[in-house]
Amino acid sequence: MRPLATRLNVLSGEGALSVFARAKELERQGRSIIHLELGEPDFHAAPSVVTALKAAIDAGHDRYCQVPGIPALREELCAYLKRTRNLDVTPGDIVVSPGAKTALFNALMAIVDPGDEVLYPDPGFPGYPSIPQGFGGVVVPYKLDASRQMQPDADEIARLITPRTKAIITCSPNNPTGTVYTDMVQRRIAELAVEHDLYVLSDEIYSRISFKGEYQSMRSYPGMAERTLVIDGFSKSFAMTGWRLGYTVAPSHLIPALDLIAINSYTCVAEFTQYAAIAALRDVENQTDRMAAEFRHRRDVFTTALNQIPGFHCEPCDGAFYAWVNITGTGISAEEVCRLMLEEAGVAGIPGKAFGEAGRDFVRFSFVSAPAKLEEAAARIQKISVAWQAVAAR
Ligand SMILES: Cc1ncc(COP(=O)(O)O)c(C=O)c1O
Incomplete structure (x- = not known):
C-alpha cells in the first residue's frame, strides 16, 4: 500500500x-x-426549533442551497449579532458551515501557508494547534496560567510575535479554563494585531454562556472588523451539537476564499437545519x-x-x-x-x-x-x- x-x-x-x-x-x-x-x-433544541425543522422539511426545503448559507439565516444572524454582541454585520460577511469546527478548519485553511506562525491559547481547544499544523503552519502557544487568573498575558503574546506570525487565535470564554478574557487583555491583543497586521480568529462559541456581564467580541475593537474572523455555532448556545451548524463572520475580502473552500468540501449546509436555526436565533422560549x-x-x-x-x-x-x-x-x-x-x-x-x-x-x-x-x-x-x-x- x-x-x-x-x-x-x-x-x-x-x-x-x-x-x-x-x-x-x-x-x-x-x-x-x-x-x-x-x-x-x-x-x-427548543420546541420551536424542532417545529421549524419539521415545517422546513414539509415545505420541501431539502435541496442544494446557497454556498454561504440561505439569505434568511444570514439576515437573522445579523440581527442576532447586533442584539447579543452589538456587532454591525451584513449577510455578505457570513459563511454558514457544518459546525464551528468546520468554520475554524476552513478559516485556517484560508489563512495559513506553510511556515506561517499561529499563536493559540494553551490550554485550549485541541484543534487550535492541530489544524494549522495540518496546513504546514507553525503553532506557538501562549499560556493561560493561574498566576494571572488564567488570562492571556498580552506582553507574552507581544514577545511571541515574529515576522512570520499570521494569526492569533482567541477563545473567550475559553475551553477548558472557562476564562472570559478581560476588556484590557482583548484591547491589547487587538492593538498587537493591528500593529503587526495579523488576523485574529476569535472563537466565540461560548459567548452566550458567560457569567461576567456584557460580552465583548474581538471584532468590536478599533481596526478589528477588517482582520477578525468570528467563529461561532449553535452547539453550545442552543444545545444543538448534533445538528452541525456553525458560521464564520469574516472581513469581506476573505469571503470568496471561504466560499471556495466550502465549494470544494461541503457545498452547502442542509437547508432544513438552516431554517430551524432561524427559530433558534429568535429563541422565543428564552x-x-x-x-x-x-x-x-x-x-x-x-x-x-x-x-x-x-x-x-x-x-x-x-x-x-x-x-x-x-x-x-x-x-x-x-x-x-x-x-x-x-x-x-x-x-x-x-x-x-x-x-x-x-x-x-x-x-x-x-x-x-x-x-x-x-x-x-x-x-x-x-x-x-x-x-x-x-x-x-x-
Ligand atoms: C472552543 C470550541 N470551539 C469549537 C468547538 C466546535 O463546535 P461545533 O460542535 O460547532 O463544531 C468546540 C466544541 O467543543 C469548542 O469547545
Missing part, C-alpha cells in the same frame, strides 16, 4: 473522545458511569438565558463539592460549562487521577494535557449533568480519593 499523506502525522485527536470511548466500553460491561468528559449540554442560568447554578454546586475533595482545587469559572481542577495536591498525575476516577468510581473526566502542555496539572470536567448527578460524581470521587491520599502521604 502507498503511504498516506504525511500531514496526518501532525494532526492530533481529542482526549475527550478517547475517554468517552473507554467510558462507553465500561458502560457496556454494566458499570454505572457519570459522563463529565464531553462538552455537550444535556439540553436539546432557552439560551435559561440554560446559562442553570450552568451557573451547576458551577456553584459542583465547584463547592470539588473543593472538598482532598488534593483538588477549583476556581469558579467565568463562562462555558467546565470545571478546571488543579490536582497537584493529590501527589499523582492527572492521567492517574482520571484513570482511578473512571475505573474505580465510574466518573469520566479528562486529563488537562489533552488541552496542551500547560494543562498538565489539571483535570477538566463538563458540568453538563443535573446538580444531583454532579454531587453524586463528587461523592464518588471523594470515596476513592483515599487512593491518592495514601500516595501523597508516603
